[in-house]
Structure formats: structure tokens, C-alpha cells
Amino acid sequence: MNIENFQESMYQLIVETSTNLPKDVRRAIKAAAERENAGTRAAMSLDTITNNIKMAEDKVSPICQDTGLPTFKIKTPVGANQIEMKQAIYHAIAQATKDGKLRPNSVDSLTGENSGDNLGGGIPVIKFAQWEKDYLDIRLILKGGGCENKNIQYSLPAELEGLGRAGRDLDGIRKCILHSVYQAQGQGCSAGFIGVGIGGDRSSGYDLAKEQLFRTVDDVNPHPELHNLEEYIMENANKLGIGTMGFGGETTLLGCKIGVMNRIPASFYVSVAYNCWAYRRLGVAVNPETGEIQEWMYQDGEKIDFAQPAATEIAAAVETPAEQNVITLTAPITEEQIRELKVGDVVQINGMMYTGRDAIHKYLSDHDAPVDLNGQIIYHCGPVMLKDKEGNWHVKAAGPTTSIREEPYQGDIMKKFGIRAVIGKGGMGKKTLAALQEHGGVYLNAIGGAAQYYADCIKSVEGVDLMNFGIPEAMWHLQVQGFTAVVTMDAHGNSLHEDVEKSSFEKLTQFADRVYK
Numbered sequence: 397m398n399i400e401n402f403q404e405s406m407y408q409l410i411v412e413t414s415t416n417l418p419k420d421v422r423r424a425i426k427a428a429a430e431r432e433n434a435g436t437r438a439a440m441s442l443d444t445i446t447n448n449i450k451m452a453e454d455k456v457s458p459i460c461q462d463t464g465l466p467t468f469k470i471k472t473p474v475g476a477n478q479i480e481m482k483q484a485i486y487h488a489i490a491q492a493t494k495d496g497k498l499r500p501n502s503v504d505s506l507t508g509e510n511s512g513d514n515l516g517g518g519i520p521v522i523k524f525a526q527w528e529k530d531y532l533d534i535r536l537i538l539k540g541g542g543c544e545n546k547n548i549q550y551s552l553p554a555e556l557e558g559l560g561r562a563g564r565d566l567d568g569i570r571k572c573i574l575h576s577v578y579q580a581q582g583q584g585c586s587a588g589f590i591g592v593g594i595g596g597d598r599s600s601g602y603d604l605a606k607e608q609l610f611r612t613v614d615d616v617n618p619h620p621e622l623h624n625l626e627e628y629i630m631e632n633a634n635k636l637g638i639g640t641m642g643f644g645g646e647t648t649l650l651g652c653k654i655g656v657m658n659r660i661p662a663s664f665y666v667s668v669a670y671n672c673w674a675y676r677r678l679g680v681a682v683n684p685e686t687g688e689i690q691e692w693m694y695q696d697g698e699k700i701d702f703a704q705p706a707a708t709e710i711a712a713a714v715e716t717p718a719e720q721n722v723i724t725l726t727a728p729i730t731e732e733q734i735r736e737l738k739v740g741d742v743v744q745i746n747g748m749m750y751t752g753r754d755a756i757h758k759y760l761s762d763h764d765a766p767v768d769l770n771g772q773i774i775y776h777c778g779p780v781m782l783k784d785k786e787g788n789w790h791v792k793a794a795g796p797t798t799s800i801r802e803e804p805y806q807g808d809i810m811k812k813f814g815i816r817a818v819i820g821k822g823g824m825g826k827k828t829l830a831a832l833q834e835h836g837g838v839y840l841n842a843i844g845g846a847a848q849y850y851a852d853c854i855k856s857v858e859g860v861d862l863m864n865f866g867i868p869e870a871m872w873h874l875q876v877q878g879f880t881a882v883v884t885m886d887a888h889g890n891s892l893h894e895d896v897e898k899s900s901f902e903k904l905t906q907f908a909d910r911v912y913k
């Protein structure tokens with residue numbers, strides 16, 4: 397094999413997967429956008445998402461800042477040298493990271509140290525299998541952490557909240573899958589795609605679930621019963637009303653693929669792999685002699701460009717100032733200003749904000765802040781950053797991360813430092829809501845995955861602290877312009893997330909009755 401060519405082919409696969417959503421995924425997102433009524437929060441969010449997809453493609457920059465855990469699945473003709481292929485993939489991953497196409501995402505689980513090049517400690521995951529064909533089939537998925545955290549595995553029989561007993565039969569499986577969509581709420585950047593694995597053990601069940609994510613969104617399950625179940629789930633999960641980002645709406649699920657394998661008598665697992673709308677998976681057929689790409693996969697059918705009128709029409713409807721109450725915020729923000737905001741308000745931020753995610757929240761709970769945070773805004777974000785030759789930092793991708801992980805710290809930190817607003821996605825819990833009310837704070841929801849859209853709002857990087865935590869976890873000082881987000885938790889005890897969770901739970905209970913005999 398010509399290994400230089402192979403490395404270049406892998407580089408292309410990585411960059412394309414990170415920056416250009418496949419055609420089948422685009423079609424599913426377009427269909428979702430068409431189902432929402434213009435002017436709703438769901439339509440506005442989908443508009444941001446489709447704009448972001450277009451921007452990422454045009455700039456050849458990451459669709460979402462979270463590279464996830466890059467996973468390659470490779471089928472090789474008998475005799476192919478797996479060792480040299482692995483090395484070439486490692487080089488291609490390191491190069492793509494250096495070029496700002498991937499975020500350095502490989503973190504030592506014990507020390508917390510970021511390797512900086514996406515390598516080390518078992519990362520990336522590369523799985524080989526042999527087959528009888530004469531070419532290499534190489535697929536890559538970049539599945540982010542927020543949606544990965546919403547994967548769930550059921551062991552049947554089980555008692556499911558809202559649905560009652562799920563037994564060891566097709567109807568029990570049906571209940572598990574509906575429940576999996578409900579429990580994800582908006583935290584995995586809905587609308588999402590699910591892969592379901594029935595049977596196996598705890599690890600092979602999840603493998604089977606993830607394998608389903610390599611199917612094409614519009615394929616037809618050859619197994620008639622599973623085909624029927626997939627259709628049932630698509631129709632009914634979308635009645636839960638969780639909607640884009642958990643803001644409520646018509647589309648909660650964009651795809652459902654179910655696979656089955658045998659189990660052993662004592663075990664009955666249903667494993668669900670949840671993937672966000674930023675469903676970055678591609679594949680290539682590679683010539684085993686030349687190392688060159690012969691064909692790209694998932695590229696059949698119509699390509700939705702998202703520069704088309706559908707998206708811009710919605711934008712026009714949403715951006716009509718008369719219809720929307722848009723409030724401009726610039727830090728330092730006063731308590732009075734914050735107490736005027738209420739759930740549903742759209743805010744536009746100009747001026748400074750500071751990133752802070754997992755490591756920073758833990759750090760701030762028992763240290764002083766490196767900067768004065770009084771009246772300031774914290775952005776739950778781990779960006780992709782590149783340093784130029786002059787030593788200046790540039791933001792390459794910067795969408796929000798899942799906020800609920802900061803729940804144990806958030807309220808206390810806001811009070812301790814006088815922080816007035818936090819931006820993230822997926823919402824936060826009761827402890828934070830109480831703190832917002834007591835202290836005078838708001839939670840602002842940004843659109844998860846819209847990393848190019850928000851990177852564009854960041855006009856300069858003014859500084860950085862705590863770089864020892866690594867690029868995604870450091871505290872970046874960002875100057876922004878027109879950074880738009882929605883108030884989803886206010887200082888009056890209101891939470892849109894709580895409301896959507898309650899209403900979707902009521903809807904879930906309507907599916908408790910047996911459907912499959």
C-alpha cells in the first residue's frame with residue numbers, strides 16, 4: 397500500500413467528517429425545519445443550526461467544537477497491514493488537530509492532562525475486521541460527549557417511569573426506546589438520532605447500538621418487525637414535544653435504527669446510543685494498493701445546501717424585530733437588569749464573556765477567580781482554538797456545552813463571585829434555579845452544536861487563564877458582538893426545561909398501553 401496516499405485519504409476523511417454533514421443527515425434536518433412553524437423557538441433554533449451547517453462547510457471548520465471520541469471502523473481484504481494503517485491514522489488525526497479541524501480532546505482520565513493531539517491512552521478507537529472484498533471500507537464517526545452521556549442501557553424486565561413494566565418482549569423494547577428519547581430531553585442537542593441494540597451483553601449491546609448509527613438515515617430495516625418498530629418510534633417519539641434543544645416543538649427525533657442479536661438466557665438488554673443533530677459520520681472506499689479514495693459513502697441523493705430560501709425565509713420571519721423582544725446585554729450587568737428578564741426573552745450579548753466548564757467550576761469552588769467576575773457572564777464552552785505565528789489566539793469553533801454537569805457548583809459560584817448570567821445548553825436543575833432567584837441571575841440557552849455560528853460572534857480573544865487545564869477547559873476571555881441566546885431559566889423561579897420535562901412526561905404516559913402482543 398502507498399502509505400503516504402493512505403494517510404492523506406484519512407486526513408480528508410477526518411476533515412470532511414468534522415466539517416461537512418452528510419447528505420442523508422441534511423435531508424432529515426431540512427424535513428424537521430419544514431415541520432416547525434415560523435417564528436417559534438424551534439424554528440429559530442433550526443435556522444441557527446442550518447446556518448451553522450452551511451458556515452462549517454464553507455469555512456471547512458468544525459460543525460461542532462466537540463470532536464468526540466473519534467471512532468474508525470475498517471474492513472480490510474485479507475492480508476492488509478493493520479499496523480501501518482493505524483500509524484497513518486494517528487498521523488492524520490494529529491495533523492487535523494494541528495490544523496484546527498479537530499479539538500484536542502484526548503484527556504488522561506487520572507491526571508486530567510490533555511495530550512494536545514487527540515492521541516494516547518486508547519484514542520482514537522480503531523476497529524478492524526476482514527472481509528472477502530478487494531477494497532478497504534473505512535467509516536468514521538465523531539460522536540460528541542453531550543449526546544454520548546445520554547446513551548442508556550435497559551436490563552429487562554424493568555419498571556420505567558411513566559410507562560410501567562417493560563417485559564422481555566417487543567412491547568418492553570418499545571417502552572425502553574420511547575423512554576430513552578424522553579430521558580435525553582434536549583441535553584444531547586436534540587433533535588437526535590438513535591441507534592438501538594437489542595440483546596448481547598452490556599458491551600456488545602452498546603456496540604450493536606452504535607453500529608446502527610452507521611446505517612443511512614433513510615434506509616429500510618430488512619427485518620419486518622424491526623422496520624415496523626422503527627416507524628412506530630419515529631411517529632410517536634415526535635409526539636413527546638421535547639423539540640430542538642428541548643425548547644418544545646414538532647421534531648424530537650430525526651432517525652431511529654434498530655438492530656438485534658442473540659442474548660443469553662439470564663440477560664435481556666436494550667442499549668440505546670443517542671447522537672445529536674450534529675451527526676458526523678462518513679465513510680470511504682479505499683484502494684488497498686494505491687491508498688487513494690475510490691468512493692465517498694452516504695452521498696446518494698439530493699444535497700441540501702441550506703443556503704436555499706427555506707432557511708432564509710424562516711430567518712426573515714424570526715428576525716423581524718417587532719415580533720421579538722430582543723434585549724441587549726453588556727457586562728458588567730446589574731442585578732436590576734437581570735431581574736427584568738424572563739423565560740422566553742431573546743438576549744443579544746455585546747462585550748466580554750468568560751468561558752468556564754468542568755475543570756473551571758471545580759477550581760472556582762475552592763480558589764479565587766483569576767479575573768473579577770462581578771456582574772460578568774460565564775459561557776459553558778470548550779472551544780477549538782488556534783495560535784497564529786505572532787502568538788495570537790483565534791477561535792475556530794465555540795458552541796455551548798451541556799450545563800447540567802456544573803449543577804453541583806453553579807449556584808454557589810454565582811453567589812461567591814457575583815456572576816449574573818451563565819450561558820450553556822440543556823438547562824440546569826433545582827439548585828441553580830433557586831440560586832438564580834436568590835442572587836439575581838439568569839440561565840441563557842445557546843444552540844448546542846452551532847459552533848461556527850457562535851465563533852463568528854466572537855470578535856477577539858482578550859486573554860486566557862488556567863491553560864494548564866488544556867484548551868477546552870481553560871478560561872478564555874472573549875469579546876463578542878451580537879451573541880444571541882434565549883432566557884430559559886430566570887430570577888423568578890421559572891424554567892423552560894422544567895416545563896418541557898413535565899409536559900413531555902405527561903405525553904410519555906400516554907404510551908403505557910400495550911401495542912405489540
Ligand SMILES: O=C(O)C[C@H](O)C(=O)O
Pocket residue numbers: 461462540541542543583584777778795796797798844
Ligand atoms: O464538549 C463539548 O464541547 C460539548 C459536549 O459535546 C456536550 O454536548 O456537552
Ligand code: SF4
Pocket residue numbers: 460461462539540541542543583584585672673674795796797798844845846
Ligand atoms: S455540543 Fe451538542 S452537537 Fe456538539 S457534540 Fe455535544 S451534543 Fe453534539
